Each structure stands twice: as structure tokens, then as C-alpha cells.
Amino acid sequence: MKIAIIGYGDQGRSAYEYWNTADNEITICDRNESLQLPETAQKQLGIYYLHRLDRFDLIVRSPSVKPKEIVEQNSPNILDKVTTVTNEFLKVAPSRNIIAVTGTKGKGTTSSLIAKMLEASSYRVHLGGNIGIPPLDLLKNDIKADDWIVLELANFQLIDLQQSPHIAVCLMVAPEHMDWHADTDEYYNAKSQLFRHQTSDDIAIYNANNEISTRIASTSKGWKIPYMAFPGGQVIDGRIQIDDQTICDTSELKLLGRHNWENVCAAVTAVWKVTQNIPAMRDVLTSFSGLEHRLELVRELDGVKYYDDSFGTMPDTAIVAIQAFAQPKVIILGGSDKGADFTALANVVAHSDVRQVLLIGQQADKIRQALDDQGFHEYQAGGNNMTEIVANARKASENGDVVLLSTACASFDMFENYKDRGDQFKSAVQALA
Numbered sequence: 001m002k003i004a005i006i007g008y009g010d011q012g013r014s015a016y017e018y019w020n021t022a023d024n025e026i027t028i029c030d031r032n033e034s035l036q037l038p039e040t041a042q043k044q045l046g047i048y049y050l051h052r053l054d055r056f057d058l059i060v061r062s063p064s065v066k067p068k069e070i071v072e073q074n075s076p077n078i079l080d081k082v083t084t085v086t087n088e089f090l091k092v093a094p095s096r097n098i099i100a101v102t103g104t105k106g107k108g109t110t111s112s113l114i115a116k117m118l119e120a121s122s123y124r125v126h127l128g129g130n131i132g133i134p135p136l137d138l139l140k141n142d143i144k145a146d147d148w149i150v151l152e153l154a155n156f157q158l159i160d161l162q163q164s165p166h167i168a169v170c171l172m173v174a175p176e177h178m179d180w181h182a183d184t185d186e187y188y189n190a191k192s193q194l195f196r197h198q199t200s201d202d203i204a205i206y207n208a209n210n211e212i213s214t215r216i217a218s219t220s221k222g223w224k225i226p227y228m229a230f231p232g233g234q235v236i237d238g239r240i241q242i243d244d245q246t247i248c249d250t251s252e253l254k255l256l257g258r259h260n261w262e263n264v265c266a267a268v269t270a271v272w273k274v275t276q277n278i279p280a281m282r283d284v285l286t287s288f289s290g291l292e293h294r295l296e297l298v299r300e301l302d303g304v305k306y307y308d309d310s311f312g313t314m315p316d317t318a319i320v321a322i323q324a325f326a327q328p329k330v331i332i333l334g335g336s337d338k339g340a341d342f343t344a345l346a347n348v349v350a351h352s353d354v355r356q357v358l359l360i361g362q363q364a365d366k367i368r369q370a371l372d373d374q375g376f377h378e379y380q381a382g383g384n385n386m387t388e389i390v391a392n393a394r395k396a397s398e399n400g401d402v403v404l405l406s407t408a409c410a411s412f413d414m415f416e417n418y419k420d421r422g423d424q425f426k427s428a429v430q431a432l433a
Contacts, residue, residue, distance in 0.1 A: 001023060001024050001025070001057045001058060002024075002025050002027070002055065002056045002057045002058075003019050003024050003025070003026050003027070003056060003057065003058045003059075003060065004026075004027050004028075004029050004044075004053055004056040004058070004059045004060070005019075005026060005027070005028050005029065005060045005062070006029045006030075006049070006050070006053075006059060006060065006061050006062055006065050006070065007029075007030055007061070007062025007063075007064050007065045008028050008030045008032075008035055008037065008062070009062055009064065010134055011062050011063060011084075011085045011134045012028065012030070012060075012062045013134075014085055014134035014135075014136045014137050015060045015062075015085050015088075015134075015136065016028065016038060016041065017136075018085075018088070018136045018139075019058075019060070020038075020040070020041075025042070026040075026041050026042065027041065027042040027043065027044055027056070028041045028042070028043050028044070028045075029043075029044040029045070029049040029050065029053075030043075030045055030049055031045070031046065031047065031049050032045065033045045033046045050065075050069060050070055050073040050074070051073055051074075052074075053070065053073075053074050053078055053081075054074055054075060054078060054081075056081065057081065058081055058083065059078070059081045059082045059083070060082075060083055060084065060085065060088075061082050061083070061084050061160070062084075062085075063084070063130075063154070063156035063157050064156065066159075066180065067079060067082065067159060067160050068182075070082060079160070082160065083162075084157060084160065084161075085134050085135055085136050086129070086135050086151075086153065086157045086158075086161065087160070087161060087162050087163065088135075088136060089135035089136050089138070089139070090135075090161075090162075090163040090165070091163060092139070093138075093139075093143065093149060094139075094143045094144065094145055094147075095143050095144065095145050095146065095147045095148070095149055096145075096166055097146070097147065097148045097149060097166065097274075098148075098149045098150075098151065098165035098166050098167070099114055099148065099149070099150050099151070099165060099166070099167040099168075099169065099270050100129070100150075100151040100152075100153050100164075100165040100167070100168055100169070100194055101114070101150070101151070101152050101153065101169040101171065101266075101270075102152075102153050102154065102155075102158060102168075102169070102170055102171070102191050102194050103169075103170055103171025103172055103173055103191075103207075103213065104171070104172060104173045104174045104176050104314070104316070105171070105172065105174075105259075105312070105314070105316065105317050105320075106171045106172065106259070106260075106262070106263040106266075107130065107131075107152045107153075107154070107171060108130075108131050108152055108291050108294070108311075109255070109260065109263045109290060109291055109294060110169065110171060110263045110266050110267050111127060111129070111131055111150050111151070111152040112127065112131070112288070112291060113263065113264065113267035113284065113285070113288060114150050114169075114267045114270050114271055115127040115148075115150045116284045116288060117267065117268075117271045117277075117280060117281045117284045117285075118148050118150070118271060118274060118275070120277070120280035120281070120283055120284050121271075121274075121275045121277040121280040121281075123147070123148050123274070123275075124144065124146075124147045124148070125147065125148045125149075125150060126138045126141055126143055126147060126148070126149045126150070127149075127150045127151075127152075128149075128150075128151060128152075129151035129152040129153050129157070130152045130153055130154045130157060131152040135151060148274065151165070153194060155176075155177060155180075155181070155187055155190040155191060156177075156180070156190075158190045158191060158193045158194055159186075159189075159190040159193065160193070161193035161194060161197070162197065163197050164193075164194055164195060164196065164197035164198040164202065164220075165194070165198075165202075166201075166202050166203065167202070167203045167205065167270055167273060168194045168195050168198060168202070168203070168204050168205065168217075168220065168222075169205045169206075169266055169269075169270050170191065170194070170195070170204075170205070170206045170207065170213045170216050170217050171207055171210075171213065171262070171263065171266055172207050172209075172210045172213060172259075172262065172316075173188065173191060173207075173210060173212040173213050173216060174212070174314070174316050175187065176314050176338065176340075177338065179337065179338050179339050188212060188215070188216060191216045192216045192219045194216075195216060195217055195219045195220035195222075196219045196220070198220040198221055198222040199221055199222065200221050200222060200223075201222065202220065202221070202222035202223070203222050203223050203225060203273055204217040204220035204222045204223065204224045204225070205217070205224075205225050205226075205227060205232065205266065205269050205270055206224065206225075206226055206227070207226070207227060207228060207262060207266065208226035208227060208228045208229035208232070209228045209229075209262070214226070225269060225273075227262070227265040227266050227268075227269040228262055228265055231243065232265065232266075232268075232269035232272075233247075233264070233265035233266070233267075233268035233269040233272070234265055235250060235261050235265065238250050238251065240253075240261070240264055240265065240268060240285065242265075242268055242269065242272050243272070243276075245276070245278060247268055247278055247281050247282055247285060248282045248285050248286055252285070252286045253285055253286065254286065254287060254288055254289040254290070255288065255289065255290050255295075256290070256295045256324045256325075257295060257320055257321070257323065257324030258320075258323065258324070259320035259323075259324070260290075264285060268281060268285075291311075292308075292419075292422070293308055293309065293310040293311040293418060293419060293422035294309060294311050294312075295307055295308075295309050295321060295324060295406075296308045296309070296422075298425070298426045298429045298430070299429050299430060299432075301394075301429075301432055302399060303398075303399030303400055303401075304394070304397045304398070304399065304400075304401050304402070304403055305327075305401075305402050305403070306390075306393075306402075306403045306405075306425075306429045307321075307325075307402060307403070307404050307405065307406075308405050308422045308425050308426055308429075309321045309404060309405055309406035310405055310406075310407070310411070310418045310419070310421045310422030310425060311418055311422070312406045312407065312408065313335070313338065313407070313408070313409060313410050313411070313418060314338065314340055314408060314409075315340050315341070315342055315344060315345035315408045316344075317406065317408065318331070318333065318345055318406045318407065318408035319344065319345055319348045321404055321406035322348055322349065322352050322354065322404070322406070323348070323352070325402045325404070326353070327353070327400055327401055327402045328353045328354070328355045328398070328400065328401045328402070329352070329353060329354050329355060329401065329402045329403075329404055330354075330355055330356045330357075330358065330393050330396045330397045330401060330402070330403045330404070331349070331354055331356075331357055331358070331403075331404045331406060332357075332358045332360060332382055332389060332393060332403075332404065332405045332406070332407055333345075333357055333358070333359055333360070333363075333364075333367050333406075333407055333408050333409070334359045334360035334361040334362075334363045334364045334367055334382065334407055334408075334409055335360065335361040335362065335363055335407045335408075335409030335410050335411050335412075335413060335414065335421075336361060336362050336363070336409060336410040336411065336412045336413040336414075337362060337363055337409070337410070338409065338410050340363075340408065340409070342363075342366060342367050342370040342408065343370055343373070345367075345370070345408055346367070346370035346371045346373065346374040346376065347374050349371060349374070349376055350371070350374040350375060350376040354376075354378070355378065355396065355397070355398070355401060356378050356379065356380065356396040356397075357371065357376075357378065357379040357380075358379070358380060358381070358382030358383070358389060358392055358393055358396070359379055359380070359381060359382055360381075360382035360383065360389060360407070360414065361407075361409060361413045361414055362409075362413045363408075363409045364381070364382075367408070380392065380396070385414075386421070386424040386425055386427075386428045387428050387431075389425075389428070390403075390425065390428035390429055390432065391428075394432060403429075405421075405422070405425045407421075
């Protein structure tokens with residue numbers, strides 16, 4: 001079979017390893033002409049990497065490549081040949097015990113909580129997807145029929161999903177990735193694919209406090225269970241509860257911020273459909289402090305705490321980061337464009353205990369204008385590199401403050417990605433003397 005792998009990042013590499021057999025002839029197609037490729041693979045690199053794909057029997061799309069880009073340079077029916085690593089995994093996975101999580105933010109935290117609570121209940125669990133391990137790589141772990149699989153799935157992976165998991169979870173959803181999608185409807189429809197192929201035997205879990213999440217889950221034919229409302233996990237009188245059972249107090253959670261209460265309740269609701277092992281769930285919830293670059297405490301110096309929230313790349317995440325702390329804050333905002341509106345963020349800054357805003361990157365002027373419109377003028381240029389940014393944050397802060405890297409923007413104007421931005425922030429903070 002003649003196979004084209006479109007895009008050669010982690011998932012493209014995973015696809016190559018999976019389909020690289022004696023029966024297949026593989027061509028790797030990518031815009032980057034300087035890629036180091038396997039010697040056995042043919043290649044189609046450069047600006048014409050999407051041309052003449054009709055000559056292939058199967059086309060494997062990587063998440064970064066939009067389906068409409070493939071159509072634009074070929075024929076409309078070319079999508080009949082297109083699959084993804086996620087679609088193939090859902091088709092061949094040895095276990096049907098699959099929980100998949102989507103939403104705008106909180107996917108990684110919720111997926112990790114689900115996996116850890118199941119593991120604490122003595123289940124064998126495989127965690128992957130957008131969280132770092134391509135789904136097909138999970139097959140190397142000898143998945144058994146009674147194992148559980150937890151997948152974090154983003155819109156890029158969902159837009160052409162052809163099969164839904166047994167348990168699908170939709171967290172809060174707000175407009176994002178408008179630089180990738182044609183409009184908000186396309187973004188929401190991508191999320192809906194996680195639920196659209198479910199049967200009446202499946203389970204759809206959704207955020208009762210989020211209208212879009214509720215709408216997305218409504219496309220499922222399965223049993224719909226809200227969280228932050230009965231009968232799912234919810235917060236009642238300062239306690240995480242489900243089915244009138246208390247899992248733990250919110251004060252015992254290691255995760256910072258009220259927004260994480262929703263992630264906890266989503267995870268509890270999903271796990272409750274598998275096991276009601278309250279001691280195991282409690283042990284995880286009272287010890288798990290979060291993932292890297294998500295409100296991660298880097299260091300306390302001279303009475304100032306420095307937090308890395310580089311994963312937050314939209315205004316809504318910066319808002320919840322601000323609201324997670326009662327202390328006065330110095331916040332670093334700005335970066336590359338994702339088509340976001342900063343009005344709501346500026347309003348929160350203006351009415352919160354924000355001492356100073358450091359503006360960085362391409363979106364600095366747009367954020368400055370939004371702050372001016374709200375009557376907030378306590379801002380300054382952050383700097384041209386992370387060393388300067390952290391030094392300026394230190395000068396602007398006082399004993400008892402929080403310095404918060406939660407930029408509300410993507411990172412690609414100054415850094416390789418959000419991980420690079422967060423790593424550079426942590427290095428610069430640790431270097432302070």
C-alpha cells in the first residue's frame with residue numbers, strides 16, 4: 001500500500017513506525033525541507049508537500065495540518081483517504097475501556113487525575129494523546145483487554161475523528177485557536193466529534209456550568225452526566241462530593257485555583273463510572289499538585305513567589321490564574337497572536353490586586369490598549385528576553401507578592417513553544433541571587 005504521512009512531528013514519527021512494514025511504501029510529506037528522515041522513507045518536502053496526494057492509497061494527517069489545506073491542493077474527495085494516528089488507535093486498541101478528555105483548558109490536568117485515580121484503584125492504565133505520548137505509541141505497552149486507556153485530545157486531533165470512546169469528557173470550552181479554525185463553529189464542531197459517534201451504551205460527561213460544553217455533549221447518543229451538578233461530581237459546602245459521598249475538602253486539594261475544582265469534579269465523575277474507591281481517589285486528589293507549566297511554583301525569594309503558568313495561552317487562562325491568588329500580583333502578559341480578545345482580561349486586571357503588568361511580544365500593544373480602555377495604567381515593557389523580563393518582574397514586586405507568568409498568548413514570537421518559554425522563565429528565576 002502506498003501511504004503518505006503528512007507532517008513529521010511526534011505523531012508523524014509514530015505513524016511511520018506503525019505503518020513501516022514490508023507491504024507498505026511510505027512517503028513523508030512536510031513543509032520543512034531540512035528534516036532528518038528515515039533512510040527507508042521517500043519524501044515530498046517544501047512548499048508543495050501537499051500536492052498530488054491522490055496517488056496514495058492512505059494519507060495520515062498529523063494534527064498540525066488542517067484537513068481543508070489538504071482539500072485545497074487536491075480534490076474534495078481526497079479526505080476519503082485521510083486518517084490520523086488517533087483514528088487508527090481507536091480502531092485497533094486492544095481495550096475498549098477508553099476515557100477521552102477534551103475542552104479548551106484543563107485537559108492535561110483532568111486526564112492525569114483520571115489516570116492516577118484509576119492506578120490508585122489497582123487498574124492498569126495507559127495515558128497518552130495530546131499530553132505527550134502519541135496514541136499509537138501506547139500499543140508498545142502491551143495493552144490488555146481489561147486495561148484502561150486515558151486520552152487527552154485537542155481540536156486538531158478531533159476535527160476528523162471517526163470513532164468515539166466509551167467515556168467522553170468535555171471540560172469548559174471557550175473560543176480558542178482562531179488562527180487555525182475558520183470560525184468558532186468549526187472549533188466547537190471539532191470538539192463535538194468526540195461525542196458524535198457514541199452509542200447508547202456510552203457515557204458523555206460535561207461541564208454543567210459551561211453552555212458550550214453542554215451543547216457539545218448533547219451530540220452524544222449516550223448517557224449524559226453533568227459535573228458541577230447532580231448526579232456528577234460537585235462542590236457542596238467546601239467538599240468534593242458525588243452521589244452524596246464526600247471525597248475530600250477543597251481545602252485539601254494541592255491544585256491551586258477554583259478553576260481546578262471543576263477539573264477535579266470532572267475527573268471524579270469519570271472515575272466514578274469505573275470504581276467508587278473513595279480512599280484511592282482521596283489519596284490522589286490530596287497529593288497531586290499539577291503538571292509542569294500549570295501554576296507551578298518555581299521559587300520563593302525575598303518574600304515573593306514566582307509561578308510558571310506558561311501553558312496558559314489564552315485570556316481565560318490568565319483570568320483564572322489571577323483569580324487563584326489573593327496576594328498582590330505582578331503578571332507577565334503578551335506573546336504571539338491567536339486571534340484573542342483581551343477585553344475581559346483587562347477588566348479582571350483592572351479590578352484585581354494586580355500591582356504591575358509586564359507587556360511582552362507581538363500582542364503587547366493590543367493588551368496595552370485593552371488595559372487603557374479599562375482605566376488601568378500600571379504597566380511597563382517587560383523586556384526583550386526572559387532574563388530581562390524576570391529582572392523587571394523582580395524590581396516591580398514587593399514582599400508578599402506573586403510574580404505570575406501567565407501570558408494569555410501563544411509563545412512563538414519569542415520562544416520555540418510554551419514549554420521553552422516556561423523553562424526559560426524557571427531558569428531565569430532560579431538564577432536570581
